[in-house]
Amino acid sequence: MQTAQIRQRFLDFFQEKGHEVRPSSSLVPGDDPTLLFTNAGMVQFKRVFLGQEKVSYDRAVTSQKCVRAGGKHNDLEEVGITTRHHTFFEMLGNFSFGDYFKKDAIAFAWELMTEVYGLEPDRFYATVHHSDDEAAELWASEAGLGADHIYRLGDKDNFWQMADTGPCGPCSELHYDLRDNPTPVTSTEEFVELNDAGIIVELWNLVFMQFERDASGELTPLPAASVDTGLGLERVAAVLQGADSNYHTDLFAPMLDRVAQIVGRDYDPDSEEGVSYRVLADHARAVAFLLADGVFPSNEGRGYVLRRILRRGVRHAWLLGRREPTLAGVVGG
Numbered sequence: 001m002q003t004a005q006i007r008q009r010f011l012d013f014f015q016e017k018g019h020e021v022r023p024s025s026s027l028v029p030g031d032d033p034t035l036l037f038t039n040a041g042m043v044q045f046k047r048v049f050l051g052q053e054k055v056s057y058d059r060a061v062t063s064q065k066c067v068r069a070g071g072k073h074n075d076l077e078e079v080g081i082t083t084r085h086h087t088f089f090e091m092l093g094n095f096s097f098g099d100y101f102k103k104d105a106i107a108f109a110w111e112l113m114t115e116v117y118g119l120e121p122d123r124f125y126a127t128v129h130h131s132d133d134e135a136a137e138l139w140a141s142e143a144g145l146g147a148d149h150i151y152r153l154g155d156k157d158n159f160w161q162m163a164d165t166g167p168c169g170p171c172s173e174l175h176y177d178l179r180d181n182p183t184p185v186t187s188t189e190e191f192v193e194l195n196d197a198g199i200i201v202e203l204w205n206l207v208f209m210q211f212e213r214d215a216s217g218e219l220t221p222l223p224a225a226s227v228d229t230g231l232g233l234e235r236v237a238a239v240l241q242g243a244d245s246n247y248h249t250d251l252f253a254p255m256l257d258r259v260a261q262i263v264g265r266d267y268d269p270d271s272e273e274g275v276s277y278r279v280l281a282d283h284a285r286a287v288a289f290l291l292a293d294g295v296f297p298s299n300e301g302r303g304y305v306l307r308r309i310l311r312r313g314v315r316h317a318w319l320l321g322r323r324e325p326t327l328a329g330v331v332g333g
């Protein structure tokens with residue numbers, strides 16, 4: 001399935017379930033000093049979760065432009081080296097503002113993954129916060145997952161917050177086993193090991209938004225229990241296209257081809273140079289979107305992060321032998 005179709009099916013599915021399709025917001029969060037960049041789909045709805053703003057809908061769905069290259073969520077140094085990290089990426093998300101909660105969030109995710117995208121039910125694993133018996137029971141009742149496909153982890157993995165302060169809550173992640181012939185996982189340790197190795201990959205994070213964290217770390221209940229989910233478009237595209245890396249999907253192939261044209265050598269995914277090709281594809285995309293949202297290179301804040309991305313891109317172009325401007329050619333018309 002092409003990435004454009006994956007995105008559209010997500011939006012259509014949730015629209016049919018009564019969600020308002022909302023546009024992506026800017027990469028620069030409006031009036032929010034706690035955050036450098038929009039790093040998740042929920043950012044544009046922060047004030048709605050906190051009960052500070054009312055909107056005319058209580059369910060929404062988006063495909064949100066995100067950057068994770070500075071601040072709390074920072075993946076910059078992983079990019080190019082791993083198969084799944086990006087500075088810029090798109091997050092598909094459905095949201096409930098005091099409307100449905102865990103049961104529907106889990107049932108919707110399961111229906112989309114298995115019936116719309118046609119992924120294999122037996123390959124899924126869910127993780128839940130160790131205190132969240134309800135979510136564990138719902139993965140069994142709504143999705144039919146067996147006890148050996150549901151694991152309980154701590155705050156590091158299964159409690160989500162956008163920044164040091166703001167809305168937050170326990171979360172439940174849906175993971176997919178990529179092995180040719182999966183063997184049953186028998187313990188939490190084995191699950192974590194396969195997960196860390198990228199063999200069982202996290203696809204979707206369902207956050208059960210229940211609290212606001214203040215500057216002293218104190219948690220106060222939100223006015224209404226809500227849902228915020230995030231499904232990485234690049235990751236789900238890789239799984240649905242049977243690609244061994246997000247970079248080997250239809251999203252990145254044209255950019256890697258461009259790099260190859262500019263450099264004059266084919267892309268070899270397994271070579272050391274392959275890292276630089278992927279860095280150029282990722283960073284060119286991030287720089288283009290950041291510039292389009294009005295961020296310019298500077299000595300501080302957002303502009304400094306952009307400068308670091310540019311520098312890293314230039315360094316990798318240099319490693320490929322380039323001494324001329326390169327990044328613009330990767331995304332340019």
Ligand code: SER
Pocket residue numbers: 039040041042093160205206207228229230231
């Ligand atoms: N906010 C959660 C995340 O970024 C779910 O969207 O993972």
